[in-house]
Amino acid sequence: MKNIFFSLCLLTLLPLQSAIAIMSKVENEPDSVYLFSYATQKNAGHNGLHFAWSTDQENWTPIGPEFRFLFCDYGRWGVEKRMVTPFLFHGHDGIWHCIWSVNEKDGAFAHAESKDLVHWKPQSYPIFMENNNCLEPEISYDTANSLYTISWLSTAGDKKQALYTTTIDFKNYSPSKEMLLSDRLNQRERLNISGNTETGVLNKVPWQLVDGLIKTQQLSAYRDLLWSESAKTDLARFASLQPVDATITVNNLKSKKISDLLVGVFFEDINYAADGGLYAELLQNRDFEYSLSDKEGNDTSWNSNKAWHLNGDKATFNIDTVSPIHPNNPHYAVLRINEVGAGLINEGFDGIATKAGEKYDFSVFVTNPDKKSKKLIIRLIGKNGENYGETSVSTNSTGWKKFEAALTATKTASDARLEILPQATGSVALDMISLFPQKTFRDHKNGLRADLAQTIADIHPRFVRFPGGCVSHGDGLGNIYRWKNTIGPLESRKPQRNLWGYHQTAGLGYFEYFQFCEDIGAEPLPVIAAGVPCQNSATGGAGQQGGIPMCDMPDYVKDVLDLIEWANGDAKTKWGKKRAEAGHPKPFNLKYIGIGNEDLMTDIFEERFTMIFNAVKEKHPEITVIGTVGPTFEGSDYEEGWKIATNLGVSMVDEHYYQSPGWFIHNQEFYDKYDRSKSKVYLGEYAAHLPGRPTNIETALAEALYLTALERNGDVVSMASYAPLLAKEGNTQWNPDLIYFNNIEVKPTVDYFVQQIYGQNAGDTYIPSIVMISEKNESVRKRISVSVVCDSKSNDIIVKMVNMLPVAVNAKVNLEDIGEIMPSATRTVLTGVPDDNKARPVADNIAVSKDFRCSLPPYSFTVIRVKTNTREKTPN
Ligand code: AHR
Numbered sequence: 124m125k126n127i128f129f130s131l132c133l134l135t136l137l138p139l140q141s142a143i144a145i146m147s148k149v150e151n152e153p154d155s156v157y158l159f160s161y162a163t164q165k166n167a168g169h170n171g172l173h174f175a176w177s178t179d180q181e182n183w184t185p186i187g188p189e190f191r192f193l194f195c196d197y198g199r200w201g202v203e204k205r206m207v208t209p210f211l212f213h214g215h216d217g218i219w220h221c222i223w224s225v226n227e228k229d230g231a232f233a234h235a236e237s238k239d240l241v242h243w244k245p246q247s248y249p250i251f252m253e254n255n256n257c258l259e260p261e262i263s264y265d266t267a268n269s270l271y272t273i274s275w276l277s278t279a280g281d282k283k284q285a286l287y288t289t290t291i292d293f294k295n296y297s298p299s300k301e302m303l304l305s306d307r308l309n310q311r312e313r314l315n316i317s318g319n320t321e322t323g324v325l326n327k328v329p330w331q332l333v334d335g336l337i338k339t340q341q342l343s344a345y346r347d348l349l350w351s352e353s354a355k356t357d358l359a360r361f362a363s364l365q366p367v368d369a370t371i372t373v374n375n376l377k378s379k380k381i382s383d384l385l386v387g388v389f390f391e392d393i394n395y396a397a398d399g400g401l402y403a404e405l406l407q408n409r410d411f412e413y414s415l416s417d418k419e420g421n422d423t424s425w426n427s428n429k430a431w432h433l434n435g436d437k438a439t440f441n442i443d444t445v446s447p448i449h450p451n452n453p454h455y456a457v458l459r460i461n462e463v464g465a466g467l468i469n470e471g472f473d474g475i476a477t478k479a480g481e482k483y484d485f486s487v488f489v490t491n492p493d494k495k496s497k498k499l500i501i502r503l504i505g506k507n508g509e510n511y512g513e514t515s516v517s518t519n520s521t522g523w524k525k526f527e528a529a530l531t532a533t534k535t536a537s538d539a540r541l542e543i544l545p546q547a548t549g550s551v552a553l554d555m556i557s558l559f560p561q562k563t564f565r566d567h568k569n570g571l572r573a574d575l576a577q578t579i580a581d582i583h584p585r586f587v588r589f590p591g592g593c594v595s596h597g598d599g600l601g602n603i604y605r606w607k608n609t610i611g612p613l614e615s616r617k618p619q620r621n622l623w624g625y626h627q628t629a630g631l632g633y634f635e636y637f638q639f640c641e642d643i644g645a646e647p648l649p650v651i652a653a654g655v656p657c658q659n660s661a662t663g664g665a666g667q668q669g670g671i672p673m674c675d676m677p678d679y680v681k682d683v684l685d686l687i688e689w690a691n692g693d694a695k696t697k698w699g700k701k702r703a704e705a706g707h708p709k710p711f712n713l714k715y716i717g718i719g720n721e722d723l724m725t726d727i728f729e730e731r732f733t734m735i736f737n738a739v740k741e742k743h744p745e746i747t748v749i750g751t752v753g754p755t756f757e758g759s760d761y762e763e764g765w766k767i768a769t770n771l772g773v774s775m776v777d778e779h780y781y782q783s784p785g786w787f788i789h790n791q792e793f794y795d796k797y798d799r800s801k802s803k804v805y806l807g808e809y810a811a812h813l814p815g816r817p818t819n820i821e822t823a824l825a826e827a828l829y830l831t832a833l834e835r836n837g838d839v840v841s842m843a844s845y846a847p848l849l850a851k852e853g854n855t856q857w858n859p860d861l862i863y864f865n866n867i868e869v870k871p872t873v874d875y876f877v878q879q880i881y882g883q884n885a886g887d888t889y890i891p892s893i894v895m896i897s898e899k900n901e902s903v904r905k906r907i908s909v910s911v912v913c914d915s916k917s918n919d920i921i922v923k924m925v926n927m928l929p930v931a932v933n934a935k936v937n938l939e940d941i942g943e944i945m946p947s948a949t950r951t952v953l954t955g956v957p958d959d960n961k962a963r964p965v966a967d968n969i970a971v972s973k974d975f976r977c978s979l980p981p982y983s984f985t986v987i988r989v990k991t992n993t994r995e996k997t998p999n
Contacts, residue, residue: 160211161323168205187340212262352785354957368897375940381837383887387586394850399472402631411454438465455554466544474538583882586646596652598622653719654731670727719751724763779808784825794836808846818872821957831910886912926979945990954983
């Protein structure tokens with residue numbers, strides 16, 4: 124009966140909260156019921172903690188088939204993150220503790236606690252068995268000593284042992300001790316749930332608790348229903364819908380200041396965004412530092428020889444490490460020429476793109492082990508050896524020395540190669556072999572690929588976040604991105620494995636990132652690890668239990684402070700001098716630093732984050748520190764992250780969410796409720812994801828719609844960046860991305876144009892408007908959104924209108940409240956059918972007045988930029 128009532132509530136779209144309030148008044152409920160907690164084996168144990176309830180222990184009702192109330196966040200993405208044999212225990216203080224095995228091999232168990240079994244505190248993974256596993260953990264409580272005992276089984280070969288530890292708080296544990304196998308309580312039961320035998324733990328609990336679980340699951344099902352709404356079902360949803368009228372009346376008196384940094388970009392070296400992408404170097408593996416470990420040994424061709432081969436059999440080619448140019452760059456090639464004409468070829472990143480008539484800078488470090496000078500001919504060649512342009516260097520060095528020469532390409536090609544032909548027999552050692560187009564973005568040496576950089580610049584991003592994402596905190600402690608490894612002469616930079624499974628040369632390093640920001644007038648926003656690696660790390664074990672050891676944290680904190688000195692310090696300071704030596708004596712004027720990236724909010728995180736935060740605040744109160752609140756818009760990391768930020772008074776936090784278009788449609792009020800006295804928000808990663816992960820008009824409009832809400836909340840949301848930014852075709856680890864590219868083309872997505880339109884039409888004052896819509900249906904109303912801003916530099920009024928309906932919206936815009944406006948405005952429209960992935964914005968001029976009409980095509984984003992003489996009323 125209750126379920127029928129609940130369904131009716133859903134059908135009539137009665138607000139869920141009122142439905143819950145009514146239901147909680149039902150009198151004939153049991154005082155207590157049995158609650159069975161278990162994890163099913165479905166999906167290899169990835170489905171998390173489940174509940175079933177019963178009044179008689181005979182008939183069991185699962186709460187939502189396969190509904191997970193708690194998910195294991197241990198280990199890396201994909202095959203790991205399993206919850207094995209969960210054990211739920213009701214503590215003496217009313218707190219629920221859940222512990223479980225994380226797998227069959229690791230010597231840690233996982234722990235999480237909750238008051239209501241719905242909201243869980245962040246998980247921890249204490250390690251007890253260095254070289255053994257930790258199976259079937261269970262909890263008991265010793266009232267006399269006020270201690271929890273946790274026991275588990277461990278199997279090494281044929282030997283099975285039982286061990287235990289004690290704790291009062293699930294944070295500090297006594298050293299583990301062996302116990303008799305027969306002393307284990309073995310409190311798990313096997314029950315039949317929906318025809319399957321499940322193993323779990325039985326508790327007797329108040330009905331209200333179970334009622335809360337049921338409603339949580341129902342609410343979740345209801346949210347899933349809303350959030351999975353997509354344009355595919357629009358025809359049925361809006362079958363009889365006729366064009367809708369909307370009257371938009373601005374209220375200038377209520378205008379408010381909003382962030383002038385709202386739209387920026389998120390750059391991460393993912394999908395070959397850096398090497399082979401934005402970084403203009405044309406040769407792959409120029410330093411011979413590719414290593415099997417970049418790909419965890421899964422690709423035997425991924426080694427120091429990668430992308431290099433000989434042009435015949437009259438030469439040999441070895442990798443040596445005896446006497447490198449720099450210890451950070453230990454590998455180099457030794458080429459032995461038996462007959463002149465033989466040489467070494469680099470295939471670039473799936474070929475080298477050349478343009479006839481354009482110049483390229485070649486450079487190489489050479490030493491001649493046989494002490495004989497050698498001329499090297501450097502030649503761009505086609506697939507069949509055709510000469511596409513050549514140059515030469517005469518090398519006479521017996522120690523490492525850099526040689527440079529320019530060459531002009533004679534042919535436009537996408538798949539050229541570079542050939543190095545020593546003109547004498549004997550040995551020559553080579554390293555840091557490089558070919559750069561002279562035409563880089565803003566003509567910088569060691570610069571950026573001009574077309575890609577320009578496409579990013581065209582967004583007019585107000586900030587650039589770098590170097591990631593997960594790349595910032597890295598795959599295990601050894602892989603944390605260290606900015607100091609990425610500055611200085613290229614040969615001394617320290618390359619490393621990229622967590623996305625390839626190689627980072629660090630050629631695109633901190634200097635190049637800051638320089639790019641300066642070139643495009645964007646604030647640099649470096650994000651550094653909070654002393655912990657990515658919680659999805661493949662190495663290190665036990666999630667983030669492997670934070671930087673506390674004894675090493677002072678050095679790590681110093682690195683962060685040094686970064687600020689490097690960016691902003693006088694050229695006479697130690698680190699400012701290094702910046703000046705790199706060619707930038709003036710400070711970069713760094714204002715923001717992100718600490719952490721969607722980390723798991725453990726005590727280990729909090730301790731290290733606090734240490735870094737306090738040090739930066741003390742020495743550099745002028746820097747805005749951006750904290751982190753987990754990988755999504757709710758849940759334990761989000762809640763705990765916000766708590767930490769609030770306690771510490773962190774000025775801004777970094778939120779992330781990748782969600783369906785339906786989520787964005789139904790969450791436009793997400794920030795309306797945010798407490799303005801707390802941290803500001805940097806929405807550092809977001810994107811609309813559809814099944815199959817395409818980008819098209821539907822995803823683009825969902826983002827455009829949501830951005831109107833971000834502008835409305837621009838007093839609390841200071842910055843936002845779509846993620847990820849770049850993806851090289853054929854080398855993607857993540858879809859969708861904002862801009863795809865190959866060696867010769869740049870392919871912005873429809874979603875890119877939403878960012879571009881917002882970036883090019885940003886404002887710094889929000890002007891509220893009353894939007895009257897002729898339709899009462901909420902589904903219709905939610906698909907029309909409006910934002911009006913003023914750009915104080917130009918005094919232009921910018922009206923943004925999104926129509927996610929399959930019918931036109933006849934908009935009437937009333938600007939009566941604005942001062943004098945010019946009669947002609949520019950209009951930009953992005954429109955198409957929902958799955959259109961080729962749509963491009965079209966701009967024209969339209970006549971406007973204080974009260975003008977404008978039709979918004981079905982599925983469209985329209986921006987009207989109105990020129991004013993002056994605005995009559997100043998904002999609050
Ligand atoms: O944007 C891709 C990845 O998504 C980022 O590296 C990470 O922060 C998030 O999980």
